[in-house]
Amino acid sequence: MSHGFPGNGAFDRRLRANTTLNGAIALAEFAGGLFSGSLTLLLDAGHNLSDVAAVVLAPWARRFSQRPPTTRSRLRDPTGRASRPFSGS
Numbered sequence: 001m002s003h004g005f006p007g008n009g010a011f012d013r014r015l016r017a018n019t020t021l022n023g024a025i026a027l028a029e030f031a032g033g034l035f036s037g038s039l040t041l042l043l044d045a046g047h048n049l050s051d052v053a054a055v056v057l058a059p060w061a062r063r064f065s066q067r068p069p070t071t072r073s074r075l076r077d078p079t080g081r082a083s084r085p086f087s088g089s
């Protein structure tokens with residue numbers, strides 16, 4: 001899961017390890033919940049699955065946050081005009 005940013009290799013490895021472990025825990029909890037009839041285990045499996053989704057989205061969010069600003073991304077006031085945050089108006 002390399003995204004071409006220097007120094008992100010260790011971070012990507014940790015994200016992959018986190019995804020793998022959380023996914024394995026979710027599967028184990030799901031199987032245990034079905035086997036034992038425990039709604040708690042089934043619900044926590046769902047919780048862990050949502051954690052996996054969040055971690056899978058993290059590299060995309062990081063890449064998006066590192067994009068250079070565009071003219072469209074400047075702060076705007078409710079009327080749609082470009083704001084001047086340090087002008088005192």
Ligand SMILES: [Zn+2]
Pocket residue numbers: 047048051
């Ligand atoms: Zn969680």
